[in-house]
Amino acid sequence: MSKIDLEKYSRYSKPGPRYTSYPTALEFSEDFAYDEYIKYLKSGSNKLSIYVHLPFCRSACYFCGCNVVFTSKEEKLSSYIEYLKKEIDILATHLDTSREVIQFHFGGGTPTFYKAFELDEIVSYIKSKFPNWSSSAEISCEIDPRFFNEEQMKVFESHGFNRISFGVQDFDPKVQKEIHRIQPYDITQKAVDLAREYGIESINVDLIYGLPYQTFNSFKETLALAYKLNPDRLAVFNYAHVPWLKKTMRKFDETTLPTPDVKLEIFSHTIEFFEGNGYRMVGMDHFAKPEDELFTAIQKGELHRNFQGYTTKGGANLVGIGLTSIGEGVGYYAQNTKDMAKYEEAIDSGRLPFERGVKLTDDDMIRQAVIMELMANFSIDIKRVEREHSISFGEYFGDALSALEEFVAEGLVTIDSDKISVSDTGTLLIRNIAMPFDAYMDKYGGAKKSFSKTV
Numbered sequence: 001m002s003k004i005d006l007e008k009y010s011r012y013s014k015p016g017p018r019y020t021s022y023p024t025a026l027e028f029s030e031d032f033a034y035d036e037y038i039k040y041l042k043s044g045s046n047k048l049s050i051y052v053h054l055p056f057c058r059s060a061c062y063f064c065g066c067n068v069v070f071t072s073k074e075e076k077l078s079s080y081i082e083y084l085k086k087e088i089d090i091l092a093t094h095l096d097t098s099r100e101v102i103q104f105h106f107g108g109g110t111p112t113f114y115k116a117f118e119l120d121e122i123v124s125y126i127k128s129k130f131p132n133w134s135s136s137a138e139i140s141c142e143i144d145p146r147f148f149n150e151e152q153m154k155v156f157e158s159h160g161f162n163r164i165s166f167g168v169q170d171f172d173p174k175v176q177k178e179i180h181r182i183q184p185y186d187i188t189q190k191a192v193d194l195a196r197e198y199g200i201e202s203i204n205v206d207l208i209y210g211l212p213y214q215t216f217n218s219f220k221e222t223l224a225l226a227y228k229l230n231p232d233r234l235a236v237f238n239y240a241h242v243p244w245l246k247k248t249m250r251k252f253d254e255t256t257l258p259t260p261d262v263k264l265e266i267f268s269h270t271i272e273f274f275e276g277n278g279y280r281m282v283g284m285d286h287f288a289k290p291e292d293e294l295f296t297a298i299q300k301g302e303l304h305r306n307f308q309g310y311t312t313k314g315g316a317n318l319v320g321i322g323l324t325s326i327g328e329g330v331g332y333y334a335q336n337t338k339d340m341a342k343y344e345e346a347i348d349s350g351r352l353p354f355e356r357g358v359k360l361t362d363d364d365m366i367r368q369a370v371i372m373e374l375m376a377n378f379s380i381d382i383k384r385v386e387r388e389h390s391i392s393f394g395e396y397f398g399d400a401l402s403a404l405e406e407f408v409a410e411g412l413v414t415i416d417s418d419k420i421s422v423s424d425t426g427t428l429l430i431r432n433i434a435m436p437f438d439a440y441m442d443k444y445g446g447a448k449k450s451f452s453k454t455v
């Protein structure tokens, strides 16, 4: 990427969705009824992607935006496993469990807060109920390197796990102290070595930019150390600062957060650094080695985006199991309750702990296709959208096209008769470029307490 005047683009820093879904989670409501959700589950026939949420963590990382339960009580952890099993039993009565499982993901929280035998118990139980796993299934777990041992790795190996994602965030001790996550480099290196020793083919490392006390130079050091780990993929997330939703974020002195122009500088350097070292940018915040399937998918225009980020496995029905987890299928999103007492109560009464969701209208489906394509492939194939949704793109998206004019004038977007393309610099502002296609944006009108900032 050539040298650009990044300060100029800091004016685009405004609240905006990250588009892991469209419509965004703000549109999820209880209007989407339980019985409707069950109908979707029963009628689905696509392959399955199973997500299991293990929400527990020992202590709070102050930046964390995930759905987490802090505890060190053994009985809470083991009782949750019993509920997961009951939830799986109920689920199995509502969908065809012989459907092929092509993706399985343990997310959290800290899944490896559980002991090896407990992780084994959960995966074995799921496999006993959903027996048809594809031989090429993507089987993955998010791991906090501070909680990871060989016994757990052996369990992952025995169940065919082939991807591990390690949370790092930042290596600078000053930043680590401020975010309440002390994680010396050696701990991460050992965790990565352990996964490699057991043949994990794909190792991802998560970093975050925009954290307190990060500077351009400090993040450069973090990048060099992350590169030393030789990961197959990296996710470099823009810190989503939403203190109105997450209390621990209020502990940060906001004057220590890097300003939008510094963040842009950091991220454009990140792109330069990884592209100069043999990685390719994939989507809004991922980097992969050129031989990685994510990269091959982007070349074929087959990269997809869902709640788990970027994936090559489009078209599967995502089934969420556990507290707060989100499911997704053709025409709907469905989310489990965030409240442990309600979660248990639902299951005790023989119901799924489903709480809210959204049923997509025809308009939602068209916009979903366009926004997800933009977020994944940084372009829109106008003719394909017209063909698949029987619309005239120019007429349907007249307002959006007018709103994109300012990006066109800046050279960030090109629009021609069959394609909309985003330039390299434009990718830094991809959330802003997607927002004109979002029919719900007017409703929030840039309200401060809606989304995190785009830059």
Ligand SMILES: C[S@@+](CC[C@H](N)C(=O)[O-])C[C@H]1O[C@@H](n2cnc3c(N)ncnc32)[C@H](O)[C@@H]1O
Pocket (backbone or CB within 6 Å): 063, 064, 065, 066, 107, 108, 109, 110, 111, 142, 143, 144, 145, 166, 167, 168, 169, 206, 207, 208, 237, 238, 239, 240, 241
């Ligand atoms: C659910 S966490 C699980 C990882 C594991 N618990 C750990 O901390 O190592 C997944 C990733 O989300 C990212 N993340 C969490 N909070 C975030 C925030 N507020 N903004 C951006 N990314 C965030 C972090 O990079 C983290 O590694």
Ligand code: SF4
Pocket (backbone or CB within 6 Å): 056, 057, 059, 060, 061, 064, 065, 066, 068, 108, 109, 110, 144, 167
């Ligand atoms: S970042 Fe990971 S370990 Fe830290 S609180 Fe969030 S889920 Fe837990």
